[in-house]
Amino acid sequence: MSTERNDYDSLDEEHYERVARSTRRNQNRKNQKKRHQVDFRSYRDTRNIDTESENENTIDTDDQDNRDNNNMSNDAAVTVSAQTDxxxxxxxxxxxxxxxxxxxxxxxxxxxxxxxxNKVTDTDQKIIATIVRLKGPVPSCFADIWTEKIATNFTYTWDTFEEELKTSFGKGNEKDIAEERIESLKQGNRNTMDFLVEFTALMYKAKIDDQHAIFLLKRHTRHDIIKTILGYPSKDIPKSREDWNNAILQVGSGLETIEKD
Incomplete structure (x- = not known):
C-alpha cells in the first residue's frame, strides 16, 4: 500500500508540473499581447495629423498656383503696356x-x-483735337471760327472742316500741283524703287486713272526697262497699272544689280 501511494504521489507531481508550465506559457502570451496592444486613439490622431498636413500642402500648392497666375497676369499686362508704349x-x-x-x-x-x-471717330472730337493744336495769329483765328461753329447749330461735317483747313494752310491746290509734278516726273538715273514710290504718291494726289498712269509709266520710266517688258510674250505683258508697277520694279532691280557688278 505504501508503494502505491508513492507512485500516485509521483504521478501527481508530474501532472502538477505540466499544468504549472502550461499556465506560465499562457500567462506569458497574455503579457506579450498587452505589450503589443495597438493604441487606436494614437493611430487616429496620427491620421488626423497626416490629413491636416495634406490639407496644408494642398493649400500651399493652391496659393503658389494663384501667385503664379497673378505673376503671369502681371507679366501679360506689362507686355501689353510695353507694346502700347x-x-x-x-x-x-x-x-x-x-x-x-x-x-x-x-x-x-x-x-x-x-x-x-486713338480711334477718335466723333466729328466734334476730331475737330476739337485738331483746333487746340492751332497756334499763332492766323491758325488761332481759324480755331476761333470753328469753336463758334461747334457751339452753335451750324451744320458741318469732318470733310468740310478738312477742306477748309487745307485751303487755309496747304500749299495751294494739292491736286493741281501733283498733276503738274507727275506729268514731268522722269526716272533718269534714279533707283527704280524710289521712282515708283514718288510716282505712286503723286498719282493718288493727282487722282489720275490707271490708264493715264500706265501711259506716264511707259513714257517716264527708263527706256531699257520698258523695252525689256515689251519684249515679253504677249500673254505676259502687263495689263493693269499694278502689274506694270511690279514688272518695272522687277526688271529695274535686276538691271541695277547687274550694273553694280
Missing amino acids: VLKSLIPNPKDFGGNREEFSEWWRSMTLFLKY
Whole structure:
C-alpha cells in the first residue's frame, strides 16, 4: 500500500508540473499581447495629423498656383503696356501747328494718323483735337471760327472742316500741283524703287486713272526697262497699272544689280 501511494504521489507531481508550465506559457502570451496592444486613439490622431498636413500642402500648392497666375497676369499686362508704349512712340502726339505752309502737309499727316490710332471717330472730337493744336495769329483765328461753329447749330461735317483747313494752310491746290509734278516726273538715273514710290504718291494726289498712269509709266520710266517688258510674250505683258508697277520694279532691280557688278 505504501508503494502505491508513492507512485500516485509521483504521478501527481508530474501532472502538477505540466499544468504549472502550461499556465506560465499562457500567462506569458497574455503579457506579450498587452505589450503589443495597438493604441487606436494614437493611430487616429496620427491620421488626423497626416490629413491636416495634406490639407496644408494642398493649400500651399493652391496659393503658389494663384501667385503664379497673378505673376503671369502681371507679366501679360506689362507686355501689353510695353507694346502700347512702343506704338505711342511710333505715333507721337502731334506738335502744335504755327501756320507755316511748308510744314502743314507733314503736320496734317501726323494729325490724321494720331486720330486714327486713338480711334477718335466723333466729328466734334476730331475737330476739337485738331483746333487746340492751332497756334499763332492766323491758325488761332481759324480755331476761333470753328469753336463758334461747334457751339452753335451750324451744320458741318469732318470733310468740310478738312477742306477748309487745307485751303487755309496747304500749299495751294494739292491736286493741281501733283498733276503738274507727275506729268514731268522722269526716272533718269534714279533707283527704280524710289521712282515708283514718288510716282505712286503723286498719282493718288493727282487722282489720275490707271490708264493715264500706265501711259506716264511707259513714257517716264527708263527706256531699257520698258523695252525689256515689251519684249515679253504677249500673254505676259502687263495689263493693269499694278502689274506694270511690279514688272518695272522687277526688271529695274535686276538691271541695277547687274550694273553694280
